[in-house]
Amino acid sequence: MKKIMCICFSVFFVFLAAVTFVNYSYECADKPFEGMAQISVKQVGTELTNQEYVSAIENKMKEINKDIMYKTNDFSSDKTSYLIFKTNNTEKFMKGLDLGESDILTSKTECFSTKSKVEGFTVKPIKMSSMAGDVTIMDFSGIERYRLSICTYYVAQDSVYDVSNALSDMGFEVKLGNLEDGLQILPMSLCAFPLILLCLSVLFYALSKGKEHALKKLHGYTNGAILLCEIKEAFLMLAIIFIVVQLVNFGTVAIIYNGTFLSYFTYSISNMLLFLCIVILVFVLSLWIVIYNSGYHHIKGKNKKTAVFALALISKIIFICMLMISLSSGVIQLSTSYGLYKQADDIATAMDKRVATNIYKLYVDLDNTEVMADYMTRCDEFYRLTVDKFDGVFISSDNYQTSPDMVTTVAEYFGQKNIYVNENYLQLNPIHKPNGDAVTSADFDKGRINMLVSEKSGYTQDTLNALYAPYCEGYYGDAGMDVNSGINMIVYKEDEVVNSFNASTGMATLGHLDNPDIFIYDQQYMKNSIFSGMSSCYYMLQTETDSPYDELLPYLKQAGIDKLVLDTPYVSNTFADKINSYIQGFIFNCLQSLVYLLSLIIMIVFSVKTFLQNYQEDIAAQKLCGISFFRIYKKYMIIFADTVMAVSLVAMLMSFIIGIPVNLYVVCGIFIFDLIMFLVIERSMTRKNILNVLKGI
Numbered sequence: 001m002k003k004i005m006c007i008c009f010s011v012f013f014v015f016l017a018a019v020t021f022v023n024y025s026y027e028c029a030d031k032p033f034e035g036m037a038q039i040s041v042k043q044v045g046t047e048l049t050n051q052e053y054v055s056a057i058e059n060k061m062k063e064i065n066k067d068i069m070y071k072t073n074d075f076s077s078d079k080t081s082y083l084i085f086k087t088n089n090t091e092k093f094m095k096g097l098d099l100g101e102s103d104i105l106t107s108k109t110e111c112f113s114t115k116s117k118v119e120g121f122t123v124k125p126i127k128m129s130s131m132a133g134d135v136t137i138m139d140f141s142g143i144e145r146y147r148l149s150i151c152t153y154y155v156a157q158d159s160v161y162d163v164s165n166a167l168s169d170m171g172f173e174v175k176l177g178n179l180e181d182g183l184q185i186l187p188m189s190l191c192a193f194p195l196i197l198l199c200l201s202v203l204f205y206a207l208s209k210g211k212e213h214a215l216k217k218l219h220g221y222t223n224g225a226i227l228l229c230e231i232k233e234a235f236l237m238l239a240i241i242f243i244v245v246q247l248v249n250f251g252t253v254a255i256i257y258n259g260t261f262l263s264y265f266t267y268s269i270s271n272m273l274l275f276l277c278i279v280i281l282v283f284v285l286s287l288w289i290v291i292y293n294s295g296y297h298h299i300k301g302k303n304k305k306t307a308v309f310a311l312a313l314i315s316k317i318i319f320i321c322m323l324m325i326s327l328s329s330g331v332i333q334l335s336t337s338y339g340l341y342k343q344a345d346d347i348a349t350a351m352d353k354r355v356a357t358n359i360y361k362l363y364v365d366l367d368n369t370e371v372m373a374d375y376m377t378r379c380d381e382f383y384r385l386t387v388d389k390f391d392g393v394f395i396s397s398d399n400y401q402t403s404p405d406m407v408t409t410v411a412e413y414f415g416q417k418n419i420y421v422n423e424n425y426l427q428l429n430p431i432h433k434p435n436g437d438a439v440t441s442a443d444f445d446k447g448r449i450n451m452l453v454s455e456k457s458g459y460t461q462d463t464l465n466a467l468y469a470p471y472c473e474g475y476y477g478d479a480g481m482d483v484n485s486g487i488n489m490i491v492y493k494e495d496e497v498v499n500s501f502n503a504s505t506g507m508a509t510l511g512h513l514d515n516p517d518i519f520i521y522d523q524q525y526m527k528n529s530i531f532s533g534m535s536s537c538y539y540m541l542q543t544e545t546d547s548p549y550d551e552l553l554p555y556l557k558q559a560g561i562d563k564l565v566l567d568t569p570y571v572s573n574t575f576a577d578k579i580n581s582y583i584q585g586f587i588f589n590c591l592q593s594l595v596y597l598l599s600l601i602i603m604i605v606f607s608v609k610t611f612l613q614n615y616q617e618d619i620a621a622q623k624l625c626g627i628s629f630f631r632i633y634k635k636y637m638i639i640f641a642d643t644v645m646a647v648s649l650v651a652m653l654m655s656f657i658i659g660i661p662v663n664l665y666v667v668c669g670i671f672i673f674d675l676i677m678f679l680v681i682e683r684s685m686t687r688k689n690i691l692n693v694l695k696g697i
Helices: 002-033 050-064 140-145 157-169 188-208 210-218 223-256 261-293 296-300 306-346 369-386 410-414 423-428 461-479 529-535 548-559 571-614 616-624 634-658 664-695
Strands: 036-042 069-074 081-086 110-113 122-125 134-139 150-156 173-177 393-396 418-421 450-454 488-492 517-520 539-542 565-567
Touching: 002 081, 002 134, 002 188, 002 223, 002 261, 036 157, 050 140, 050 157, 069 140, 081 140, 134 140, 150 157, 157 173, 188 261, 188 306, 188 571, 210 223, 223 261, 261 306, 306 571, 306 634, 306 664, 369 529, 369 548, 393 423, 393 529, 450 461, 529 539, 571 616, 571 664, 616 664, 634 664
Parallel strands: 081 134, 110 122, 418 517, 450 488
Antiparallel strands: 036 150, 036 173, 069 081, 069 150, 110 134, 393 418, 393 539, 450 517
């Protein structure tokens, strides 16, 4: 057992080191682009040669004392290589990399690289892992050999305005692009299964020492003294293994990737120490349980394996909790995906060729309050230009996004159930009064706040005014709206269908908002609401062409927000993207759940067999006497009930910490499965045990 424990200990920390190193390497591959913004540059109406084009950009960057870089991939060898070409005007342009005292290349034949040799270049080393791909940084002039009519460049985020304006002044068409997603790091949950195997090996190592502990007790050793001896013996052995594994781990990285020792050590040591502490805690607790329960019956070989059963039960509880969390998460992802699919299908006709807007803050300094205020006004102007021409539908439903408890909406969690819609929304999604008539603009009182409230809410004019008057005064009083005359209340039919038309709101109810309080948007008085709506795909426009962005671009430019709104995705595509992300998570959880389920089956079989073996004589005698099933297995049923309570408590704590609510159907399903397994094993073993008892075996 000691050898098995040592092997499992070694395997786990080798596996942990591998996962940590892969994640470290992936993060290293993203470091050249840390703090960078991406811009797309297109040559328009120019006939520059590549040499002239590159020279012009280099001169302009030197003039404004900024830097720009270009990236491409080299697949000429078995290992992926990233080639980066940059100008050399500023120190520390590439803030994510340690390039020594200066980022500047002093000649065109110098380069920074993770490779030891680059043909034709003097290499300055980049001290980082190149497992995910080699990185070579060369002078900007090296891009002359590529096709440069349309290029994507990287610039420092704090220089993006200066660089883009300078390139625009040169006659190039400049647009802000999205930074590509970095390489996906491996989740630490991958270490859960090998960690469990290690913990089980520790448990069974502790159990194997039961007879030895009993003998020591006969020689006068106390429980504490025995535990201390075991800790001294085992800790020395495990400490040697841990140190050897880490020396090999850090040493290999330091030798292969010169100069990376300190950064890799800093990155990985916290994970190593955390998991080491977990293993030590399991080791000490396991030994204490076995030592406490050891006695003379171990020496005679008549022990009932109570400690074995207890440890098997603890292991089973661990697997049940992990399976519950994994399956509950998968159920949420599957139900959400189906809800989004059904929602998208239901509104497909209404949303045909409708597009939403995406706002990108990297190109515009929205952290500046004056700039933010200016662009809020510009977004209001864009709304004015497009609301009639493109049948613009506005519905702001932030309060129906998922709340912090991951189950309810913000409306349910905080009691904030107000939304905003414009009059065009009522054409797309008619809302009816209790008498069946549709709400129209004729029901609105211009200059006052118009609100649609469900008859289910039970508002009177006075209660509605009291609830929303402070809110309206604070937001719209200064804009000249008549807030003193109260709210124009329009009651609509209970449980009327109010669609969100958005992939992020109303996900649990197929996009149907539950009897919301609806403000009618008034563009004259309700300033600055469109900006937040445009950033959340709440403003949807009906386009006619297959290139909606080009169709809307003249109006974006007229409103002065063409640098803020850089794409206009179809509403259907926003749903597809959301569904895809949930499906990927569901597949991962299914695979993880399968591993936990197989482990749980093994532990259920082991724990049930151990229990039946411990009490086989009593069970056989009671069976022969005709005692009822529940009286015979009263002790197991009590243990089962305690297990249910323990699992429920642990599950609640885990769901609170992780933020994933436990699905009650999943919990019930697991425990029903546990009982069925018990009945099957009990039936197969009891008949054999009765025969053995009768024979005196």
